[in-house]
Structures are given as C-alpha cells and as structure tokens.
Amino acid sequence: MQVQSIALAGGRTSRAGNVLETTVRWITEWPAALLVVVEVGLLLANVTYRYVLHDPLTWGDELASMLFIWLAMLGSVIALQRGQHMRLTTMLEKLTPALRRPAEAFGDALVVVFMLLLIHPAWEYVSEEWAITTPALEIPNGVRVAALAVGFTLMLAIALARLVMRARLRDVVVSAVAIGALAGLLLAFKPMLTGAGHANLFLFFVVGVSGMVVIGVPIMTAFGLSTMGFLAFSTDLPSMVVVGRIDEGMSGLILLSVPLFVFLGALIEATGMAAAMIRVLASLIGHVRGGLSYVLIGAMYLVSGISGSKAADMAAVAPALFPDMKQRGEDEGELVAMLSASGAMSETIPPSLVLITIGSVTGISIAALFTGGFMPAVVGAIAMAIVVWLKNRNRAAAAEGARASRREVARAFVYALPAMALPFLIRAAVVEGIATATEVATLGVVYTFVVGLAVYRQFDWKRLWPMLIDTASLSGAILIIIGCATSMAWALTQSGFSRDLAAAMASLPGGALGFMLVSVVAFVVLGSLLEGIPAIVLFGPLLFPIARAAGIHEVHYAMVAVFAMGLGLFAPPFGVGFYAACAIGKVSPMAAMSRVWPYLGALFIALLVIAAVPWISIGAL
Template identity: 70%
Template sequence: MGADISMAKIPQATVGKPSGLVARTGHILDGLIRWSTELTAAALVVAEVVLLFANVLYRYALHDPLIWGDELASLLFIWLAMLGAVIALRRGEHMRLTTFIARLTPSRRAFVDTFGAVIVVAFILLLLSPAWEYVSEEWAITSAALEISNGYRVAALAVGLSLMLAISVARLMEQARPRHFLLSVVVVGTIAAALTSGKTLMTSLGNWNLVIFFLVAVVFMIVIGVPIMVAFGLSTVAYLSTVTVTPMLIVVGRIDEGMSSIILLAIPLFVFLGALIEAMGMASAMIRFLASLIGHFRGGLSYVLIGAIYLVSGISGSKAADMAAVAPALFPEMKKRGEDEDELVAMLSASGAMSETIPPSLVLITIGSVTGVSISALFTGGFMPAVVGAIAMIAVIWLKNRKKDLKVVDRATPSAVGKAFLVALPALALPFVIRAAVVEGVATATEVASVGVAYTFVVGLLFYRCFDWKRLYPIIVSTASLSGAILIIIGCATAMAWALTQSGFSRQLTALMATAPGGVMGFLVISAVAFVVLGSFLEGIPAIVLFGPLLFPVARSLGINDVHYAMVAIFAMGLGLFAPPFGVGFYAACAIAKVDPDGAMKRVWPYLGALAVALLVLVAVPWVSTGFLPAA
C-alpha cells in the first residue's frame, strides 16, 4: 500500500466446485500447509523484532554490537518473505487487479480464476528446478559471522516455491471444474509450445519482443487477475527462455537479490507496527484529540480525517493500516453530522494518496533500497510534500463546507481538549521517537521499527490498556502474509528490471528521456505523468522497483536531486494508486468503509484534482522536497 493497498482479497470460484476424494484431498493438503506455514512465519516475525531490538540494545546501550545479528536477521528474513508469500497465496491476498474480472458472470469468473491458477502453476514449475539448483550452487559458500552454509538461507526460495506449487494444486483440486482445468492447461501448453518452436522467429523481432513480453503479456495477465508477481516473473522467464540463452538459475539469483536487501526487513516490522497502533488504541487516542480540537468547525471532522491520516502514516508506513485505523473511529460521528458516505470515502481515498511520502512509508524504504538514495534523507524530505497535498485537500474541504449549515456541535472545553491531548500524548510522540532514533543514530532504518514496536507495546499496555491478546496471533500472521506478497513482487520486479537492462532497453530509455523536450522540467513532468499511470496499474512498490533503477540515473545526469525526484515519483504513484477506475487503493478505501465504489467515484475527482495541483507544485519547487535536508 505504500504497497500494501492493492492487497485485494481474491474471491475463490464458487461455481461448480468438485466434491469427493479429489476435493477432500486438496482440502487436507491446504490445511496442513496452512498450519505449518502460519505458525513458522509468526515465530519468524517475533524473532526478527526481538533480534533487531537486541541489535539496537547491545550496540547503543551496551556498546557491544552483535556481529552476527545482521547475518542471522538476513537468513530469517528470506524465510519469512517466502513463507509469507505462501500464506498470501493460500489466503488469496497477493496483489492483483480485480477491476475487470469482477464484472464477469460467475461461470466466466470461475474459468478465469482456474486459468489464472494454471498460469501460476506454470510459472512455479519453470522456476522450481532452478531454485533447487541454486541451493546446490550456494551450499559451498559459508557465511562470514555464523559460519554456516549460505544454502540454508537460499533454501527458503526452493521450499517456498514448492509450497506455493502445493497450494496452487490443492486449490485447483478443491475448486476447479475439470473442463475449465483441461481447457486452461491446453491454452497455456499451446502458448508454451508456440514460443519454444518459434524461437528463431521471435529472436528476429528485435525490440518488438519487449512489447510482446513486457507490455502485452504483462497487461494481459494483470487484466485477468493473475497476481502481479506472477505477471512480472512469468513474462521475464518467457522472454529470457525464448529470446536469449540465459539460464533460469540467474533469474532465481536476481529474485533472491531483490528480496534479500536487509533494508527491506523494515517492511514486515512497519506492517506489524501499523497493526499494533490500531489494536493498542493509540490511533483512536490521536483522533479523539484532533476531534476535540477542531471538530466543531464547518467540515471540522473532515480536517480531522486529513490530520489523522497524516499522523498515523507517520507511524505505520502502511496505507491499509492508516485507513483501517481512521475510518472506524471517525465515520460514525461524521455520518451523524450529515456527511454523505460517498464523500467520506472520497476524502479517505484521496488522503491515502496525499500521505504516500510521509515516513516511514514502505515506498520510501523500497526506493532507498533499489536506488541507493539515503533513507534518512528520504525520511526528512517526505514530510513537506504531504503538507502541500494536505493544504490542497483542505482547500477543497473549505470550499465544499463554507456555506453548509453546521449542525449543533458542542465545542470542547479547554480542559477537555487538554485532557484529550494528555491522553494522546504518548501516541503522538511515537513518530518523533521513530525519527529521532534514525537521525540520532540509535537505530538504522531497518532496526527503527523494532524500537517502535517496543515503544508501542509498553505505551499501549501501560497507558491505554485496551489490547485484546487474542488479536496478536492474527496480526502477526497477517503481517507475514502482507510482507511476503510485497517482497516477492520486489524479487520478481528486480529480475524483470535486470532482463530489461540486458535487452538494452534501459540505455534506449535513458537516451529518450534525457532528450525530452523542456529539459529538466520536461523530464520531471513526463516522469510524473508516467508514474501516475504506472501507479494506477502496478501500485507503488512494483512500479518503483521496476523503473527506479532505470530513471534515477537519468534524473541524476540532468542534475535533479535524488530526494526531489523520489518525492515527485512517489506522490505521482500515490495519485495513480487512488485514482479510479484502475487505482486499487480507491477500491481498498471503499472496502474498508463498506461503500459502493460507483457513488464514491463521482465525489473523489475534486480531491484528486487538488492533489494533481500539489504534484505540479512539487515538480516546480524542489525546495518542498529538499529544503530541510542537511547541507552537503
């Protein structure tokens, strides 16, 4: 959202489910994989939090760093990522576009779901043998600190793919009609045979292969609801197998490289932190304070919504967590005051776009990982772009409410405001604790979320005392699922970006973008438009992993500050992510608020228009992104 917004639940086919031995066998297999993966992944999430917090404690407080800490964290991390991807596949939570297939009849939807599942199986089968070969290749390499074989770490890829294959087969056994399954296998097999037999012809097409594999094939798979990670991965494998002689072992290595960056370990920790602040009651405390402060003005709770999203984004890093924390706390009271639910969802959706740059956004962490930009600088530069977006949205709210009759709302007394502030103060302090820990060198950008988790547990249990311990295990499993779905996309997108680079596309793109009309400003405007479009289809994290390594060098060659370009790209992707009819973030907001998207779609455009103006301000005024960076 960050990346996680497009984590739409994948409805399983309900038409013509097979019964009998095949279905029961699939159900048993599914259950075995569920408990083994979920329990293990939950233990890994807890282990990572404890290990990273111990790293901070030993290094900063005891001045005795754990020299093996990062290495063990990296080993556990790849296992967490792959088991999380398995859980996401079993729960139907991988990122995918459902806009088009949702409009199909149940019977056609059942076939498309089966066809998509067969495509997933084909992708896994193509990588499974190379993944185990990769384990064998890495077995001879010994880690520096732990002095164990690197094969133990990369075995996660092979085991994860094997479990994903088992899950896919179990799901087909449970739910697919035999006729749909056979037809899907025939179609996929025919395409594979055509590519295999037509290698000479395909090679002669030159750059048209890039259009066929990385545009037509990817768009087709995304449109029919195939998970984005499979769309990226299968198109890459098909391209390299058909047009080049590149061994698939290299693809597995690139996926490993993309998923294994220690910086990305911040993703599951911040996802976990985002869920905790809602469960601990900290988000509600902040919202109550803002409501007591400005809730009596015309459109007051609308301003509270913007402020709450801004504050919560600064803690959770997850757009889904932001909206899920704010909407239930604010929407009932806003409806009592006569607000239309479609208007509420429009504001909620647009505020998600507005807050994409607020640290510790998962997209900020990812962009730092794949482009080499300082995450500390990105965290510093991310606040003001969101302020510009918030001001733009506030202007729209003021215009809409300036003549509205205000229902009688009692203004909170100064003592009530003060009391609400004191109650919210421990929660309000969390974003500053996180930022201070990074800036002051107490913790790295990877470790800081563990500090936030520890702070949240202490404050939540001592001050707010509303945590239901029964929620902890589901939160941890959901953290693993969401993190795995995000990280495997990063791995597959890394392999796809490598294939594009090897094809020469990156050099051609660099030359084309460098000569864009209008110089620096023309390049920034074209980039902004491109990332809006990419955000609509791919979501922020896949888009930035795929195109960040290609476009950031061009921006640097034109003298554009890395942080400035990053903020333009992230803000633009957020705008696309929450813009209907394709932006999956918009539909996530509708799902959280339980509102029909058709009505909200008509109300969201004024807010998105205001954010488009804010984006132009970011493009034209670099100071908004770089003004608070320390002097070089």
C-alpha cells in the same frame, strides 16, 4: 452412474485439496509468526549491543538476513493461500459468472505453471549456494536460499489445491491446452524471437504482463512468468538466473523493515494509540464547518507517520470517525472519497514502505527520504483542506458538534501525547544514528507495547496471533513482488532497454522540466496499474540515474515519484487503493467514484507544485 462417479471423484479431489491447504497452513503460519517475533528481538538486540553496550553483534545482521528470507517466503505462501497477493480484479469483476470462472481458472493455472518452472532451478540454486559459507556464522548459504525452494514448492501445492477446488474440470483442461498451445507457438518461433531485438520486450513485458494483470493474475506471477518466458524463448540464458535475481531483490537488509513497520502499524490501531490521536484532533477542530473532514485528513497524516500500510492507516481512521460523521449528515460516498484521497495524500510520510523500497533499489539515504517526506504531504493536506472548505462553506454551523472546552482539549492532548511522540521518536532514532532504518521499527514496537499496555490499556492479547500472521502475509506479498520485479528489471537492463530509455528520456524537450513532467504522468499511470512498490522496483533503477544526470535532486525526484504513484494508486477505475478504501468504509465503489475526483484534482495540482518547487522536498535536508 457415470455422473455419480464424476461427482464422487470431484468430492474426493476437493477434500484432498482442503487437507493439503490445511497442512500447508499449519507448517507455515506458526514458523512465520515466530520469525516476526524473533526478528523484532534480534534487531532490538543489535541496537542495544551497539548503542548502549558499544559492543556490536557482528553476526546480528547476518542472522537477521537469513531468517528474513524465510519469513518473506513463508509469508508469500500464506498470502497465496489467503488470496492476498496483489492483483488487479477490476476487469474480472465486470465479467459475467460464465466468463469469470474460466478466466479465474486460467489465472490459477498460470500460477501453477510459474511455480513449476521455478522449483527445479530453485533447488539447483540451493545446491550451488551450499558450497558458500557466511562470513560471520560460517553457515552454508544454501540454508538461507533454501527458503526460496521451499517457498516455491509450498506455493505450488497451494496453487494446485486452489485450482482443483475452485475450477471445473473443463476449465482446467481448456487452460492447460491454451497454455500448452501458447508455449508451443513461442517455441516454434524461437529462432525469429531471438533476433527480434526490442520487439521481444514489447511481446513479453507489455503484452504479456498487461494481459496477465488485466485477467487478475497476481502481479508477482505476471512479472516472473514474463521474465522466464523472455529468457526461455528469446535468449539462451538458464532459468536459474531468475531465481538468483529474485533472491537478490528480496535479500536487501533494508527490506527487513517492511514486516516490522507492518507489525508496528497493526499495533498502533490495536493499542488505541491511533484513536487517541484522532480524539485530540476532534476536540480541537471537530466543531467547525466540516470539522471532522479536517480531522480525517489530519488523522491520516498522523497515523501514516507511524504505520507502513495504507490499508492499516485507513482501517485505523475510518471506524473512529465515520459513525460521528454520518450522524452529522455526511454522505457515505463522500466519506470514502475523502478517506481514499487522504491515503494518496499521505504516501510520502515516513516510514512509507515505498520510501524504504526506493532507498533499497536506488541507494538513496533512508534518513534523507524520511526527512524529505513530511512537507510534500503537508502540501497535499492543504490542497484537500481547500476542497473541504469549498464544500462546507455554506453548511449550517448547527450541523456540527458542540465545541470542546479548554479542559477537554487539554485532557485529550495529554492523553494523546505519548502516542503523538512516536513519529518523532522514529525520526530522531534514524537521524541521530541510534538505529538504522531497518532497526528503528523495533524501537517503535517496544515503545508501542509499553505505552499501549501502561497508558491506553486497550490491547487484547487474543489479537496478537492474527496480527503476526497478517504481518507475515502482507510482507510476503510485498517482498515476492520486489523479487520478481527485480528479475524483470534485470532482464530489461540486459536487453539494452535501459540504455535506450535513458537516451530517449535525456533527449526530451525542455530538459529537466520536460523530464519531470513526463515522469509525473508516467508514475501516476504506473501507480494505478502496478501499485507503488512493484512500479518503483521495476522503473526506479532506470529513471533515477536519468534524473540525476538531468540535475534533479534524487530526494526531490523520489517525492514526486511517490506522490504521483500514490495518486494513481487511489484513482479509479484501476487504482486498488480506492477499492480498499471502499471495502474498509463498506461502501459501493460507484457511490464514491464521482465524489473522489475533486480531491484527486486538488492533489494533482499539489503534485505539480511539489514538482516545480524542489525546496518542499529538500528544504529540510
């Protein structure tokens, strides 16, 4: 009888959790999708009024910024519900089911604790900001920052629902006891921690962050919870400071380009423009030994030039090429290895979201970063092409397809020309001052819609709604990490760590060369463990000033950093980009892991060349 009552209670709890998740989904997905559309229209109006009508909308950027923070927070809620927040699952996947369940429950419980700690200071922050009015619209700023409080509240609801639905009662109780015991231990030692100096940083930001990341806790929680723990147990600063720093990190207007480029990337694939560009490459070189391998490299270069998401890039290229490559005898592990490495190779190609993030946190010109990003990727593509040539030099020519006729090549080129014009349109709009880096994606969206509907005619309108939701989800997952990493970087700066780090890096032997080599290794490791965006938000404000002081051009250093982080992102066993490529190619990671190293080795040599030759990055500036 007791067992039956427990089972019934568990069933009711699970149903309640499902109802809560469904309710939150309905109140977040519709507004988030609508906000994506509104932001595109608003920024397009900004460009039109300023460049065409010469009558700028003085309130345009202010309204866009206000709506953007709501889009980001609603997207974060959707990402949490879908399990799409960035996290490292490598270690979890190696655990037995008996160990994995309590580890996942503990991770879910940490998310609940993080949201609980944020809610009260977030609503306090709203109350304080309500007295401030915006300059153009004269709206209380509390309307804007209320997005944070509402978002954290909804994320708490989702985190609780997931915890009660997925975890056993015993695991929940054990997690609660463990978290409570840890908090009590830290509280008992607070007097000692307050005077421990940089030892606190090691405890909270090395042990704490790495421990949470290893057990699969979302990176945003690892950053934010460690920061709140540092402030609570080693300083007297209020927790509302964390909310303010998260707001600051997510409110940069340049970051509004993130959801717009994510949406643009999805449109490229959905309208058939990506397939058209791949087709012209295949007609040109598909017949040579390993020809489709070269096509894959070139296709990733082209698609990355107009998409902001590496997952979207790979998802656009793989279905178009993998079937034919398998028919020609390519091993599926080799295909995924090439796909993964080409993702690393193309990280610097604008409009890379990492480049946009660097510009946001360091103040470097986005136009300069966009201009400098093309040639480093060319060097990487050449390095990969050499590996492909070495692997296929003894391959029989009969294994390849028939050579396309000149008429077929010309037809494919003409068909792809409207799609191939898009990267040049984006770059020209930024460089010529027609649109800012934030606004330019809207031109790309409009161009893609018009060309896709008028020329390629492959767009299925039923895909539009899921694309809008996916855009909000991915953007929210990215932006909340930037916010939490900003709060963590602020805490590191306030502790004096940045000053000490600058002194240590400046004293490295070898001057600028020594600093650059250390940076290469550091960013490869950071890209593997944290991914590019959180890593650059966390360490960019610390390292870029040191690079400037050492006489390294900021665009050159940015290209080295992005290329290195891309290499780490797609390097097993930790790089999540590698596993994303495996998932897209539907191949076991073990089948591709041994085959990816020659490509990554070639890209590492290319990285050293890029680091040693500044002209590659800044020659076109």
